[in-house]
Amino acid sequence: MSTASKAMAGREAIAVKGWLQAHKWLLLRRASQTFFLLIFLLGPWFGLWLVKGTLAGSLTLGVLPLTDPFVTLQGLVAGHIPETTALIGALIVLAVYALIGGRVYCSWVCPINPVTDTAHWLHRRLGLAKGWQPKRSTRLWLMGTVLVVSALTGTIAWEIVNPITLLHRGLVFGIGFGWALVLGIFVFDLFVARHGWCGRLCPVGAFYGLLGQRSLLRVTARDRVACDDCMDCFAVCPENHVITPALRGKGSDTPLILSPDCTNCGRCIDVCSVDVFAFTHRFDTNVSEAPATPADTRAA
Structure with missing residues (x-):
């Protein structure tokens, strides 16, 4: 960036x-x-x-x-x-x-x-x-x-x-x-x-x-499929190495930021224009599905 x-x-x-x-x-x-x-x-x-x-x-x-x-x-x-x-x-x-x-x-x-x-x-x-x-x-x-x-x-x-x-x-x-x-x-x-x-x-x-390694409060990148790679979250996060595993995960990879380095400051939530991030609890591993493409619709 x-x-x-x-x-x-x-x-x-x-x-x-x-x-x-x-x-x-x-x-x-x-x-x-x-x-x-x-x-x-x-x-x-x-x-x-x-x-x-x-x-x-x-x-x-x-x-x-x-x-x-x-x-x-x-x-x-x-x-x-x-x-x-x-x-x-x-x-x-x-x-x-x-x-x-x-x-x-x-x-x-x-x-x-x-x-x-x-x-x-x-x-x-x-x-x-x-x-x-x-x-x-x-x-x-x-x-x-x-x-x-x-x-x-x-x-x-x-x-x-x-x-x-x-x-x-x-x-x-x-x-x-x-x-x-x-x-x-x-x-x-x-x-x-x-x-x-x-x-x-x-x-x-x-x-x-x-x-706080096992704490309940977590930030999730639940809507990571909406990420447009603007990198604003990385720019403002004081511990930006914690974002990558959750944001770049695929399929069943957890969307939760589990690193104890995360301060739960919420700035990644603030600066994301497409609302990828949100506060949740450590047992919430739900991930939004990718929107269907025209090709997917025709195949169905």
Whole structure:
């Protein structure tokens, strides 16, 4: 796909479906990300403590504990036994993301995602080269390294440099190292490695990807026979290698995107002018049949 074509991705969908329909899932994701960020900021900003804590660990309405299971895992390997409420919170989060898809966290909750999405959008607009691409397994190695460091130091190591936590602190307390780190991630994704942070490096994304391998929520290319090879889905997908098996499959090949790398962001659904993609569940393997040709009709 040419650089110009990538920059134009989604234009046909806008013409066919209208701007809102061609951005429906993107707008819903931005609303979700904004909601989760603001609900944590209502307390320190306005004194309205609906939720106390951060995405690493929180208490909602003084009743519902929620704990990042990756944080809990680091604590366990560091030799710390979590309190009962923290353990319950981790189990709740584990169950939710195991059900709906681990990397849903990356595209619907994580406040760093809009930063990396903006970098990718600008990367396409400027027509920049693909750049250096670390292996996707790098994030798994970094996840393992984080756990080893936690075990050796007795600390929850990732929280020291976690850009999500540092961004939260920056929004609460003002200018700090967190903003510099967020800017660094933006520059890295823009000039060094396309989708480099979320797709290649982030250990949190690696953990949630493993967590959601058997999740129910899936994207399907059920109507792949209608595909006109515009390649817009590949241009906008942050993990575009996950599309090919479902979209290019033949006959009884599953139309489901089953890779744990898929973030269920829905952008492939948005930008497809012929509605090839849709959200479904992992047991829905239905595929639309190819429309009958004049030759088929005559033969019948």
